[in-house]
Amino acid sequence: MTADRQDRPEGAPVGRRVVLGLLGLGALGIVGGSTLQKGLSAVLEPIETRDPTGLVSLLPAGGTFRFYSVTGAVAQPDAGDYRLTMSGLVQRSGTYTLADLQAMPQTDLVRDFQCVTGWRVPHVPWSGVRLGHLLDLAGPTRAADAVRLTSFDGTYTESLTLEQARRADVLVALRMSGGPVSHDHGGPVRLHVAPMYGYKSLKWLSGIELTQGVRPGYWEGSGYSVDGWVGSSNGRDDDPTG
Template sequence: MNKNSESDSRSRLPPGQHLTKKFPVLQKGRIQHIDRDEYKLEVVGQVKKPQTFTLEELRELKNREVICDIHCVTGWSKFDAKWEGISFKKLFEIVQPKETANFLEFNCADGGFTTTVALEKVISEKNILALRYDGVALGDKHGGPVRAVIPDLYFYKSAKWITKINFLKEDNLGYWERGGYSNKADPWKEQRYRRND
């Protein structure tokens, strides 16, 4: 590695993180398997047009490819992860959030995992509902068929196996946040735990 690439790596690596070329697999419980033919994504709550999407309908909406760095609260970071999916902006155009919508709550297939993210944190074009990783359909271990990718936050905010997105007026602490993890989850501020919020 030359000095320029070392400097680039350091500038992309948040404090307390180490770089890995692998993609470690971590989750609350077991890796979930969801039948792709039966899959449905509900989008409900503070929206004008609630929707239920099949996986095929989501594939037809696919409009974004992002290459981003991801940072896990456990301390690893991976550079240049390649994802394809649907921008949240596109989703918002379809469901039309009400003015009272302030947060997105992701509900997942692994029995009780939820996390919330403020709408203003989600709207960036680099944030997507991912359907593909590294050129192939998103596999079970990485949260398929559908997961969030929100690279500016620690990766527990990028929920796996999403089955419902609930637009909320008020924040609602998710699984890890109730256990003491930060609800803000900014890796550049090392907001790993709620005491650092």
């Protein structure tokens, strides 16, 4: 094609420069971006939480929740239909309604919520029943040394040792940020394991089963740590949230 050969020397190779320039910027961003991201989150977070249009949340700024769901669309039970079952190695198995849980002593916590993928939401107020309180009501048998948690999404599972489950900062959460736990956040009832990464705080909680030996949960099957302490697991060094 004669035309191409004639075209070739004409003009500067701007295309190549743009591509190489962007690649260089990208590499710089990878090396220095975590600092930039922190600064940006600090600026955008207060704007985002007050933004009535929700448009700011479309920006990839961090500082707010991202929503993960591991299975298909999750059913939204009416508050009246919700049930939480206690089963496994317990002396008194049972089922609780939302009203039952609301009538139990409530514990309030304010903690940063840290995801293992890096995002962190500062100062989230949580409120709910201590998991330890429910365990006391059920009375684990002598053989029980772990808790398996299941979700009404049908797929998500989690686990804790009995010792971890009895911590004062492990809640069966009914409220967050001043309102009921919304469906997208895993409501009406979700787990909140304050000192561990977000994936340990099972969403759409529907079952608590006492077991002998820890049965690793859904995310642990993909290589995440079973004991997901913030700052000392999963190869991360975030500030602890416990």
